[in-house]
Amino acid sequence: MITLQLPITEEKIRELKIGDEVLISGIMVTARDAAHKFLIDEEPEEYKEILGNTFIYHCGPVVKKDDAGNWEFVAAGPTTSIREEPYEATVIKNFNVKGVIGKGGMGDKTLAALKEHGAVYLHAIGGLATVLAESVTKVTNVYMLDELGVPEAFWEIDVKDFPAVVTMDSHGNSLHKIIKAKSDMKMKEILTK
Secondary structure, three states, X not given: OEEEEOOOOHHHHHOOOOOOEEEEEEEEEEXXXXXXXXXXXXXXXXXXXHHOOOEEEOEOOEEEEOOOOOEXXXXXXXXXXXXXXXXXXXXHHHHOOOEEEEEOOOOHHXXXXXXXXXXXXXXXXXXXXXXXXXXXXXXXXXXXXXXXXXXXXXXXXEEEEEEEEEEEOOOOOEHHHHXXXXXXXXXXXXXXX
């Protein structure tokens, strides 16, 4: 198990390979469809500091306020990442994002951006929303909550030992492509019997 501390350097990211199991600690930011569209359409300069050298987590959290009025994550499962494929390469480039966490993998455009800009895609386990929420030690900020709503807002969170697997690395490798090719071969084998 590899421990990653955010913010993170490109040098550290380039050491990672597909299949690496990691525990992530530090500040990362949730962002889904509306958030990605906002980043592309508006190109907000201040988000370069918020997103630079950290990870975006494709997550629409379930949140509540505690007795002191502080936000708390109740559920933090990953959402399907391919929906962000039209945006992600540009977001990685323009905002110096070093990692993207979600489920299901992403396409060739994002894979090329990971290689060019020194970033990785990490797979979080679907169905573990409440377990993953336990890794969120604190909500440090929330951006555009009124404009985008709870699931689509940018939630800046401090995480401790958030588990994930590198499935697309900064060297152009994709575990998703490898598994698809193997399963296609197996299906062809089964169908020819």
